[in-house]
Amino acid sequence: MDDPAETRVRVVIVDDHSIFRSGLKADLDPAILVVGEAHDVESAVLAVTDAAPDVVLLDVHLPGVSVPAGASGGSEVIRRAAPAVPGTRFLALSVSDKAEDVVGVIRAGARGYITKGSSGGDVSRAVHAVAGGDAVFSPKLAGFVLDAFGAAVGETASASDELDRLSAREQEVMRLIARGYSYKEVAAELFISTKTVESHVSAVLRKLQLSSRHELTAWASARRLL
8 A cells, every 4th residue: 555655745845934834834735745844045955955855835035145146045946956856846935926036936947936825725736736747826927927938929939940950859858958857867768878968968058059957947948848
């Protein structure tokens, strides 16, 4: 018989207010198992990489480290932790509903963004949806995301033009790398050598004028290619 804990969605809660973390933990449904908590950027990176949860409930504004202009503590957690836990998805949960906060953390790789005005049931449903591979946004925030990530036909055409620069194999490699696969995992998936994967990644980054895997993930996410 299956262990009930094995079938629950494993979650790490990241927020700098302990009372909020406790209240949220109590409000989540029984099918969600909280396996870690953190209060700032440094502790969040450690908690996420240690627990490798299914979903991280992540506050956008976190103390603990200076971040680049235009970024946030939540974005920094994703940037630093995501490469080590490719199976983990990040769901932003913030009091802020500012367009720049929403767009910034989604560009970093979050799969959704809901506000702290959401009920425990709403948050639980969002966790399950994100764990299942869906993207989730509070209704009033959806417009920001559509505007920023190219709902318009013109931007979809632009993405197609960019993809045309890549060979069919480079597109396959690009999507797997952008999803967080390691070079070895890509090699096993496509039945090619690790060196060949490295060559393809270098070509993809050069053709798309990107400088890192992190930028590639953001590029692919913005164009709905993941």
